[in-house]
Amino acid sequence: MRKYLGLLITLIVMNTDLFAAEAGMPQLDPTYWASQAFWLILVFTILYISISKFYLPKIKNNLDDRENKIKEDLENANKFKEQSDAKLKEYESILENAKKEVSKIHFESKNILDKDIQSKKKIIEKEIEEEIQKAQKEIAEIKKNSVTSIQSISENIASNIIEKISGDKLNESSIKATVNDISKQKIGKYL
Numbered sequence: 001m002r003k004y005l006g007l008l009i010t011l012i013v014m015n016t017d018l019f020a021a022e023a024g025m026p027q028l029d030p031t032y033w034a035s036q037a038f039w040l041i042l043v044f045t046i047l048y049i050s051i052s053k054f055y056l057p058k059i060k061n062n063l064d065d066r067e068n069k070i071k072e073d074l075e076n077a078n079k080f081k082e083q084s085d086a087k088l089k090e091y092e093s094i095l096e097n098a099k100k101e102v103s104k105i106h107f108e109s110k111n112i113l114d115k116d117i118q119s120k121k122k123i124i125e126k127e128i129e130e131e132i133q134k135a136q137k138e139i140a141e142i143k144k145n146s147v148t149s150i151q152s153i154s155e156n157i158a159s160n161i162i163e164k165i166s167g168d169k170l171n172e173s174s175i176k177a178t179v180n181d182i183s184k185q186k187i188g189k190y191l
Contacts (some may be wrong), residue, residue, distance in 0.1 A: 150183065154179045154183070155172070155176055155179050158170065158178070158179060
């Protein structure tokens with residue numbers, strides 16, 4: 001269709017005298033059209049050959065190089081992303097294992113400390129129990145000694161009181177016997 005349209009326009013123009021040709025424009029004069037067509041075809045052929053053989057291959061190579069570089073960069077980026085994902089998973093795994101290890105160490109340390117505290121507590125409780133028993137023995141001895149001391153003091157006080165009240169000195173054995181009887185009766189309340 002385009003060919004027919006172009007041919008039609010060419011025939012119309014050849015049969016029609018254009019005003020411009022009469023005014024001095026030789027391009028529009030049909031007598032020069034053959035030489036113009038020759039040079040037009042020659043120039044466009046040279047341009048076509050030079051563009052298709054020299055410029056287009058360079059442009060195509062540049063585009064191909066650019067496309068290859070972009071593909072290579074994308075592949076590298078994907079590789080690096082996969083590596084970083086793998087490293088991230090490895091890091092998370094190491095971190096999780098470290099947390100578990102810390103928890104384990106903490107639990108073991110706590111158990112060891114609890115055992116140590118319990119053993120020291122038992123030792124201290126034994127020492128306290130021994131000290132309590134020693135103190136109770138000392139208290140029992142002091143009570144026994146105090147009973148004898150109280151009896152001797154009571155005997156002295158009783159003999160002094162009787163001597164001052166009556167003026168006579170009583171037999172010490174009778175005073176001792178009386179104080180012993182009274183202390184045996186009353187001392188049980190206090191010991």
